[in-house]
Amino acid sequence: MVTKDYIRRRDQRTGWLLMLPALLLLLLVYAFPILRAFWLSFFIENLSTNLEPVFTGLDNYGLMIQDGRFWQSMRNTAVFTVFTLFFELILGLIIALALDQAFRGRGLARTIAILPWALPTALIALAWRWIFNSEFGVWNDLLLRFQLISSPVNWLGEPFWAMVAVIAADVWKTTSFVAILLLAGLQSISQDLYEAHALDGASPWQSFRQITLPLIAPQIVIAMLFRFAQSFGIFDLIQVMTGGGPGGATEMVSIYIYAAVMRYLDFGYGAALVTVTFLVLVAVVGLTWLYLSRLRAKTE
Amino acid sequence: MPNAEIRLCNDCISGLDSLGIVRFPGLVLREHWFFPILRRSRLRVSRFALALAVIAGTVLFGAHVWSQQPVTISFLLRAVEADQMRGLAEQFMAENPDIRIEMVRGPNAADAVENLYTTSFLLGDSPYDILFSDVVWIPKFAAAGWLLELSDRVGEADLADFLEADVAAGLYQDGLYRMPFRSDMGMLYYRTDLLDQVGLEPPETFDDLIAASQTIQAQTDVDWGFAWQGLQYEGLVTNFVELVAGFGGFWIDPDTLDVGLDQPAGVQAAEFMKTVIDQGISPPGVTNYVEEDSLRQFENGNAAFLRNWPYAWAEANREGSPVAGNIALKPMVHAEGQQSAACLGGWGFGISATTPHPEESWRVVEFFTSPGPMKEFITEFAYVPSRRALFTDPDVLAVFPHYEQLLEVAETAIPRPPVGQYAQLADILQRYLSAAISSQMTPEAAMQAAAGESRRVLGVDG
Numbered sequence: 001m002v003t004k005d006y007i008r009r010r011d012q013r014t015g016w017l018l019m020l021p022a023l024l025l026l027l028l029v030y031a032f033p034i035l036r037a038f039w040l041s042f043f044i045e046n047l048s049t050n051l052e053p054v055f056t057g058l059d060n061y062g063l064m065i066q067d068g069r070f071w072q073s074m075r076n077t078a079v080f081t082v083f084t085l086f087f088e089l090i091l092g093l094i095i096a097l098a099l100d101q102a103f104r105g106r107g108l109a110r111t112i113a114i115l116p117w118a119l120p121t122a123l124i125a126l127a128w129r130w131i132f133n134s135e136f137g138v139w140n141d142l143l144l145r146f147q148l149i150s151s152p153v154n155w156l157g158e159p160f161w162a163m164v165a166v167i168a169a170d171v172w173k174t175t176s177f178v179a180i181l182l183l184a185g186l187q188s189i190s191q192d193l194y195e196a197h198a199l200d201g202a203s204p205w206q207s208f209r210q211i212t213l214p215l216i217a218p219q220i221v222i223a224m225l226f227r228f229a230q231s232f233g234i235f236d237l238i239q240v241m242t243g244g245g246p247g248g249a250t251e252m253v254s255i256y257i258y259a260a261v262m263r264y265l266d267f268g269y270g271a272a273l274v275t276v277t278f279l280v281l282v283a284v285v286g287l288t289w290l291y292l293s294r295l296r297a298k299t300e
Numbered sequence: 301m302p303n304a305e306i307r308l309c310n311d312c313i314s315g316l317d318s319l320g321i322v323r324f325p326g327l328v329l330r331e332h333w334f335f336p337i338l339r340r341s342r343l344r345v346s347r348f349a350l351a352l353a354v355i356a357g358t359v360l361f362g363a364h365v366w367s368q369q370p371v372t373i374s375f376l377l378r379a380v381e382a383d384q385m386r387g388l389a390e391q392f393m394a395e396n397p398d399i400r401i402e403m404v405r406g407p408n409a410a411d412a413v414e415n416l417y418t419t420s421f422l423l424g425d426s427p428y429d430i431l432f433s434d435v436v437w438i439p440k441f442a443a444a445g446w447l448l449e450l451s452d453r454v455g456e457a458d459l460a461d462f463l464e465a466d467v468a469a470g471l472y473q474d475g476l477y478r479m480p481f482r483s484d485m486g487m488l489y490y491r492t493d494l495l496d497q498v499g500l501e502p503p504e505t506f507d508d509l510i511a512a513s514q515t516i517q518a519q520t521d522v523d524w525g526f527a528w529q530g531l532q533y534e535g536l537v538t539n540f541v542e543l544v545a546g547f548g549g550f551w552i553d554p555d556t557l558d559v560g561l562d563q564p565a566g567v568q569a570a571e572f573m574k575t576v577i578d579q580g581i582s583p584p585g586v587t588n589y590v591e592e593d594s595l596r597q598f599e600n601g602n603a604a605f606l607r608n609w610p611y612a613w614a615e616a617n618r619e620g621s622p623v624a625g626n627i628a629l630k631p632m633v634h635a636e637g638q639q640s641a642a643c644l645g646g647w648g649f650g651i652s653a654t655t656p657h658p659e660e661s662w663r664v665v666e667f668f669t670s671p672g673p674m675k676e677f678i679t680e681f682a683y684v685p686s687r688r689a690l691f692t693d694p695d696v697l698a699v700f701p702h703y704e705q706l707l708e709v710a711e712t713a714i715p716r717p718p719v720g721q722y723a724q725l726a727d728i729l730q731r732y733l734s735a736a737i738s739s740q741m742t743p744e745a746a747m748q749a750a751a752g753e754s755r756r757v758l759g760v761d762g
Contacts, residue, residue, distance in 0.1 A: 047443040047720035048759060069731075134588070157531075157588040245532050246588075247734045262415055264724045265444060 060272035092178030125240035159249030185219030443720030469715035480686035484645030545641030546634035
């Protein structure tokens with residue numbers, strides 16, 4: 001037993017030793033910037049202080065509470081995240097179920113399905129900006145041809161429609177990511193389960209509810225967590241499609257942070273914005289994790 | 301034993317005997333880490349020293365040669381402009397063999413160039429000796445301490461040659477940080493044929509403009525009176541600057557940091573924008589117009605009046621344009637008893653505070669902004685000079701006869717407030733103006749809110 005323990009300990013030590021460079025790298029590129037931003041958020045460092053940090057405690061957070069633009073960008077980010085996640089989950093599940101069926105050209109269909117996700121976001125955003133262009137856009141042209149609208153709609157110029165447009169573009173782009181993840185889950189389900197269930201007289205809908213959904217729940221959660229983090233930090237798509245306009249109607253937190261830091265050179269306030277965004281992100285992921293572990297404990 | 305060490309080590313490198321590594325990782329690691337390296341270094345010490353000497357020699361020799369090379373002065377600019385300025389740069393290098401100008405071709409979007417400059421200055425050791433800058437970047441860069449003060453280098457007499465507004469725009473807290481190169485200003489374009497048709501003089505005041513527009517819209521088949529730029533972007537701000545000054549007010553006083561948005565003139569300016577839309581003088585889509593959109597209305601003959609920059613002249617007069625030969629320009633309209641104002645734009649040079657070659661940088665800036673090269677540049681590429689004398693220069697007038705009227709406009713030019721937080725203040729104004737003209741807020745409420753936020757940014761609460 002002693003030698004076994006010894007060998008295990010030695011293996012563990014070697015394991016740690018091998019992991020050390022990677023851990024140090026992670027600390028350097030993740031922990032350090034986050035802690036640095038957190039520390040900086042207690043200072044005012046902008047053009048009024050000649051870019052020198054002046055300690056002001058919680059002043060930046062106080063300003064943030066009064067800052068209408070911050071709340072607006074938070075609200076926009078929340079709306080964007082909720083709606084993109086909702087539609088991506090529904091559509092992603094439908095596509096995954098379709099791709100899970102056996103049909104001719106399935107391999108090709110699967111490859112095509114992943115394409116939107118594989119394309120660079122900035123280019124996609126540029127394409128969608130043209131599609132939604134009020135005068136030369138394809139979308140208006142189609143709607144006009146089918147007489148669904150009588151005069152061109154200024155998609156990216158109206159606050160409500162601009163939000164709809166960026167959500168549509170993001171759903172188009174990232175649904176395939178969700179679909180591929182869910183497809184992986186579907187393929188791990190044994191066909192025997194469905195056959196047995198069918199023999200017991202279950203309808204396809206019952207099978208879906210009672211077998212498919214519970215068994216791909218882990219994949220759903222993983223996909224949603226990934227998508228949540230990405231949606232919450234969305235930048236490139238919005239920057240290219242609307243730049244946050246009109247009137248800040250599609251301005252996300254990341255766009256505001258970018259403006260505060262890069263355009264206003266307001267590093268202290270920018271750091272406070274980053275800190276709050278980071279905490280919200282961690283809180284949501286943490287809550288999800290807590291909920292999941294509760295759920296697992298209950299089922300076991 | 302030495303053989304075994306080397307074999308193990310080679311195995312690690314080639315990865316052939318992975319089994320040994322997995323089974324005895326600690327052992328292999330230790331041997332790999334210390335012994336072979338020691339052994340090799342002993343063997344190769346003389347060769348290593350030789351290599352070191354060769355490298356050191358090369359570096360020293362290179363440094364010696366380098367010190368006799370011409371000094372390189374580098375700056376970043378939009379690629380289109382880099383191509384346009386290449387001729388002048390080559391001319392300078394031919395006359396000054398001790399300086400090499402390196403023009404780094406940047407993206408064609410001006411704000412992308414601004415970001416690149418910002419990033420490089422933030423890093424502390426900018427690779428750019430010179431800043432080629434939009435007029436509105438100067439206060440921010442000066443406030444951040446990134447620019448060299450130029451007052452000592454340029455004489456009062458030479459400065460007096462430039463348009464007043466062009467000099468004022470380069471001042472930050474009484475220091476001069478910019479040498480103007482090419483200027484830009486907003487003005488009113490009008491259709492001479494339409495005014496003749498209805499028998500009216502070109503409008504002088506805001507009321508004239510509204511009355512003339514309504515007359516023309518009623519008596520001719522022209523749809524719209526007045527086209528301008530209403531999208532939420534910097535262009536909206538430049539339109540507003542002209543209106544608020546035309547009503548006798550101001551946006552921000554750079555000396556006292558007073559905010560004038562919620563004073564009568566500020567509210568009147570916002571109300572004017574709203575009024576021309578509500579009364580059908582401007583197309584409803586004007587709230588999404590940038591320069592090109594409004595110009596398209598004007599040059600297609602759909603609008604009688606246009607607020608735009610100097611480039612619109614050549615565009616609207618080009619061959620095949622329905623309005624060619626029937627347009628004229630004049631300073632912007634104003635309220636009764638007040639003065640016209642043109643919002644100043646344009647580009648100029650600053651010098652980086654950290655450049656190791658301030659003297660050589662200044663010689664480059666001095667060359668580009670001197671009368672000869674400026675004249676050559678603006679005549680070849682149809683830009684507007686920032687030196688007053690060039691507007692009436694016979695050679696320039698031979699190419700651009702309308703520069704005589706343009707000087708009239710240029711004399712009314714005013715800069716946007718040169719304060720460090722300009723970008724933030726412009727964003728605030730854009731958001732609230734856009735809200736006001738798209739009927740989300742009343743002009744008065746919008747201007748009050750904008751004034752409040754502006755004061756908070758400037759730190760002059762109350």
